[in-house]
Amino acid sequence: MLPVWLDGHLLDPDDARVPVSDHGLTVGDGVFETLRTAPEPGGDRWVPFAVTRHLRRLRRSLDGLGLELDRSDDDLRDALHAVAGHIEGAGRVRLTVTGGPGPLGSARSGEPLTVFVAGSAIDGWPETGEAVTVPWVRNERSAVAGLKTTSYAENVVALARAVEAGASEALFANTAGQLCEGTGSNVFVVLGG
Incomplete structure (x- = not known):
């Protein structure tokens, strides 16, 4: 240990x-x-x-x-x-x-x-993974927006939803409907490549 x-x-x-x-x-x-x-x-x-x-x-x-x-x-x-x-x-x-x-x-x-x-x-990362979107949003106007806080209960619930759907990650949008982040990952979008 x-x-x-x-x-x-x-x-x-x-x-x-x-x-x-x-x-x-x-x-x-x-x-x-x-x-x-x-x-x-x-x-x-x-x-x-x-x-x-x-x-x-x-x-x-x-x-x-x-x-x-x-x-x-x-x-x-x-x-x-x-x-x-x-x-x-x-x-x-x-x-x-x-x-x-x-x-x-x-x-x-x-x-x-x-x-x-x-x-x-760390045993390693999978080469690919499946993600699902969840119905809950990140509030970009929250007092803790942009802070890395220990309050991760939303992430726990969202990831459980993803696993139930056969995925390994859940993706959040913000209140404007823009792709924001995953429960434990950053999201990058490649356009035209």
């Missing part, structure tokens, strides 16, 4: 503890980034890919939720590398920051944020 990094400590997953009052659990108050690993240039190990870009987006998401993280990008980079270093071959690491322990409502407590990194190996 791969170790996890939790609030500055590399731990066995069974020893990692997050309070049940953590706002990431009770109200989905948190942000995350998932990074693939890639072969290190000129090396023989796999490292997190595009760390700077992902940390920049994480900071934008934190700002959008009004969460102030007191860890430096260097600390977060070290945490990502610490977990990725235990993955043999291709993998992914997920950096999650939550609002920390809080009351059982929407208000925050002011307690320190919870920060953790978990990882897993």
